[in-house]
Amino acid sequence: MTTVAYQGEPGSNSATAARALFPDGGQLPCTGFEPALDAVTLGTADVAVIPVDNSAAGRVADVHHLLPESGLFIVGEYFLAIRFDLMAVPGTSLDQVECVRSHVHALGQCRKILREGGWRTLVSDDTAGSAREVAELGDPRHAALAPPAAAQLYGLEVLRAGVEDDPDNTTRFVVLSREASSPPATGEPTVTSLFFLVRNIPSALYKALGGFASNGVNLTKIESYQMGAGLNPSRFYVEVEGHPDDPGVALALQELRFFSSEVRILGVYPAHSHRLGERIG
Incomplete structure (x- = not known):
C-alpha cells in the first residue's frame, strides 16, 4: 500500500487530492510542507502530494524554495476544484457568528462573504484544522471556512455552502517521489x-x-x-x-x-x- 504524505489535517484539500490520486493508499498528515517532503526522503512515506499554485492566490511560495533542495522528483500532477463551506457547531445561526477561522489562503479566496458578514478573522495553520478548532471550542460565535469534507469529519453544521469567490477556483498539486519516473516520448501530452x-x-x-x-x-x-x-x-x-x-x-x-x-x-x-x-x- 502506498503511503502518501501531505501538509494539513484530515478533511483538508490536500487530503482530498491525496485520496483522489491514491484511493487505496494510506495517508500521513504532516504539520508543514517540509515535514511532508522529509517523510518521503526518509522513507516514512512513498510519495508526497503538495500544492504548488492556486488559480486565485497564485503560487505557494514556500514550496518553490523547498523543491530544489529536497532531492525529490515530480512524477505526476493533479488539479483540484476548490470548494469552501462556512461551518459552525450545530444549531448556530449566521447572526451569532462573530469570528471566522481558516488558513490565510482560504480567507483570501472567500473575501466576499467575509465582507458581507463583517466578521473578524483568525488565521489557522490549515483549513481542516480551523474546523477542528471550531468543533473543540463549541462556541457559536466562531465559524470556519473549510472544505465540505471537514464538516462531516468534525461534526459541524454548514451555514453557507460554496462560498469561494471564484467558482473556477482550482489548486494544482504535484506528486513527489524519491525516484524519477520519466514516461517514454510517445507523443502523449x-x-x-x-x-x-x-x-x-x-x-x-x-x-x-x-x-x-x-x-x-x-x-x-x-x-x-x-x-x-x-x-x-x-x-x-x-x-x-x-x-x-x-x-x-x-x-x-x-x-x-x-x-x-x-x-x-x-x-x-x-x-x-x-x-x-x-x-x-
Whole structure:
C-alpha cells in the first residue's frame, strides 16, 4: 500500500487530492510542507502530494524554495476544484457568528462573504484544522471556512455552502517521489519541470530562453526567486510542454545549458486532463 504524505489535517484539500490520486493508499498528515517532503526522503512515506499554485492566490511560495533542495522528483500532477463551506457547531445561526477561522489562503479566496458578514478573522495553520478548532471550542460565535469534507469529519453544521469567490477556483498539486519516473516520448501530452541558474552575464536570461522560442516549445510557467542576499543571480523554475527527448525540447535544453551555470530536470510526467480541457476551451 502506498503511503502518501501531505501538509494539513484530515478533511483538508490536500487530503482530498491525496485520496483522489491514491484511493487505496494510506495517508500521513504532516504539520508543514517540509515535514511532508522529509517523510518521503526518509522513507516514512512513498510519495508526497503538495500544492504548488492556486488559480486565485497564485503560487505557494514556500514550496518553490523547498523543491530544489529536497532531492525529490515530480512524477505526476493533479488539479483540484476548490470548494469552501462556512461551518459552525450545530444549531448556530449566521447572526451569532462573530469570528471566522481558516488558513490565510482560504480567507483570501472567500473575501466576499467575509465582507458581507463583517466578521473578524483568525488565521489557522490549515483549513481542516480551523474546523477542528471550531468543533473543540463549541462556541457559536466562531465559524470556519473549510472544505465540505471537514464538516462531516468534525461534526459541524454548514451555514453557507460554496462560498469561494471564484467558482473556477482550482489548486494544482504535484506528486513527489524519491525516484524519477520519466514516461517514454510517445507523443502523449507531457510536462517537463526544471530549475536553472543563469550565468551572471548580460542578457543571459534572454539567451537562455531563446532556444524555446526558436524551437517552437511552449513554456507554461516561468518563475524566479532570489538565492540568498546580495546580487546573486536568480534561480528560475520552468515548466515546458513536451518531453526532453522531443527534438525541439532537446535543442532548447541544449541552448539553455549553454547559457546557464546549472540546469536540473525536476520531473517529466503526463499532463493532467485539466490542461487539455483548458486548451480545448
